[in-house]
Amino acid sequence: MDVDLRKIRYFVALAEELHFGRAAERLHIAQPVLSRQIRALEDELKVQLLVRTKRATELTAAGRQLLDDARPLLASAEAARRRVVQASRGTRTFTIGFMPGITVTAAVRAFTARHPELTIELLRTSWHDQVEVLRDGRADVSIVRLPIDQQGLTIRPLFDEPRVAMLPADHRLAGKPSIRIGDLADEHLLQDPDAVPEWRDIAVELREGTAGRVPTFQSVEEKLEHVAARNGISVLPLSTASFYTRPDVVPVPIEDIGPNHVCLAWSSTRRSKVIHDFADLALDVVNGEQAAPT
Template identity: 30%
Template sequence: MSDQRAAGAFRVGFVPGVTLTKWSRVWEERHPRVPLEIFHVDAADPALALREGRADVVFARLPIEADGFSVIPLYDEQPVAVLPKEHPLAEAESVVLADLAGERRFDQDPTLDLVAAVEVVETGAGVAVMPQSLGRLYARKGVVSRFVTDLPATTIALVWPEEATTPEVEDFIGVVRGRTANSSRARRDESEAPAASKTAKKGAADRSGGKPGSAARPARARGPQRGSGRGGNPRGGTRGRRS
């Protein structure tokens, strides 16, 4: 990704395995003048791009350190075991963790990323366990993936800074959650209504002397003045309140 933010772009970071095609297409239809700037973030610390101000939102794999961030869980991913094609378990529909006892787990090797782990699995040296989307992303001809039924699922979530819930962020949430353009607009209008109401009340209070809900009193008209030769105000009639 370029260090220079594209002018007017909405910046979206995502961990490997997340597919943005559908959401990107809907965004482009609704916001043709606001391009998406999409880039990978570090799976180990996906919120770093938010803390450094490089992203407006990120798709992250939970759990993450959520202090100061809003988090919306989106969907779960089942774990899979990536096995060599010739492995005895390759014919099974699914496995349990006990089936992998005694196998070398290359996903647990700190010297390997998952891409390298799958490459080693293909040689027949062991196995690897990872979320299903990553098993698909890093698939090779010499491996197969089987669901591990007794491991917990992982969750993909949308994350952004609590203090940066902009209209664009709200619109992007609407896209991701499948809202129509009209419903997203309506939700934004509802969220803006209280602020507009407070502004209107403050303006009314200022005009009424500082007390909300009180109306400004009209100035009294002066009666006939001595020596004026006519009834009414000699300077042009009744004085009204200031505009």
């Protein structure tokens, strides 16, 4: 059976919205059209994907499985489309994603010298899209910060670095040479708790179910603005904290949490020699910087 990507795309929108009207509006189609396409998809797959009642629309077990499989499928199709468009234009572009606080200049210069025929583009990513830019083809490689969903990716470790707590300058812990993660148990974390599992284990607000009183934020700039406003705290890699310095926010080392692991990642389906060339150069640059005298 051939899979119709348009129907899959419609299904994903509906599965994420769980509301036919909102999904149709998001897709810029009429609601009856969406309903017909979903029924046609169910007929093709010979399964029921959704249960629709007067009160709610819910995914069946088959629907949940299709949603898990559909997202990488659509991302892979989009990545192929991007590469085909590039090839049709006669351009050879190599895009490198990187997280805040990470400097890629030395690796890019070395790579450009080795591959002058390529146009190098840089793409700043965030905690929430550092993997998605690889899955949908926006980046050929990406320098990521673990933990990430590594399914379908090749991962090459680059280096580790300590993490620090970002606190308001007048915070009770701001003047300490170091703290322990338990000292932050009563604080609100202004980022995805999965990024700091050590805090998740001891957080009072997660035990009491009050974590939603202030939302989490994606960009470093947003997090630091809210830290300065005393809306919460953030835990950042040292390089990120050093890059985004400001007088009203203070970094404090945390003694008892592990380092942030920085890695190079790319799609496991990519067999390009150019990708491996960049990976080797990036590791050479890191090793050279670590061996250099301070």
